[in-house]
Amino acid sequence: MAYPPGAVECAMKAHEVIMRALDGQLTWIQAAEILGRSPRSIRRLRWLLQHRGYDGLFDRRRRTPSPKRAPVAEVRAVVARCPSGALRALPSEPENGSAAVTVRVSEDGPVLLRGRIRLERADGALLAELEAASLCRCGATANPPFCDGSHERLAGHRG
Numbered sequence: 001m002a003y004p005p006g007a008v009e010c011a012m013k014a015h016e017v018i019m020r021a022l023d024g025q026l027t028w029i030q031a032a033e034i035l036g037r038s039p040r041s042i043r044r045l046r047w048l049l050q051h052r053g054y055d056g057l058f059d060r061r062r063r064t065p066s067p068k069r070a071p072v073a074e075v076r077a078v079v080a081r082c083p084s085g086a087l088r089a090l091p092s093e094p095e096n097g098s099a100a101v102t103v104r105v106s107e108d109g110p111v112l113l114r115g116r117i118r119l120e121r122a123d124g125a126l127l128a129e130l131e132a133a134s135l136c137r138c139g140a141t142a143n144p145p146f147c148d149g150s151h152e153r154l155a156g157h158r159g
C-alpha cells in the first residue's frame, strides 16, 4: 500500500516521538508540541500505535497509489548511499522469516518492541501482527498485554 512521501514522513516522525515519550525521554505535552498536535490527538496516536502498530499512524485519507513509486531494492540502494547516514532502512526480513526485534525495557514503564512482531495469546492464537508495540509490565493496564499509560498513575512512578 503506497502513501505519499509526506504521509510516510509524518508517520515516521510520529512514531519516533511517541516511542520517545513512551520511553520517558519526553513528556506527552512535549510530544504534542513537537508534533504540533493537541494532547488529545497524541493520546489517540498512542492508542493507534499500541493497538494497530506502525500502520495505525498513517493518515488513511492520504492513501493513494503513487505513480512515482520506486522498487524497494532501488530505495534501499539510495538509502545505502546516504553520505551522512541520516537515512536508514528497516532491515529486510531474512529468508527464514525471522527478523530482528529490538526490545527496550523503559524505566518505570512498558517493554517497548520494534521489529516484525507476532503477538500470540496463551493458546497460540494470533492476537496481532505489529511493527512496534509497548507491552505492560506493571499489571495496571486496562488493555492487556498493551501498555495504556496506567503505570504513570502508580505510586513511585518517576516519569
Ligand code: FES
Residues within 6 Å of the ligand: 108, 109, 110, 111, 135, 136, 137, 138, 139, 140, 141, 146, 147, 148, 149, 150, 151, 152
Ligand atoms: S506498563 Fe504501562 S500500563 Fe503497565
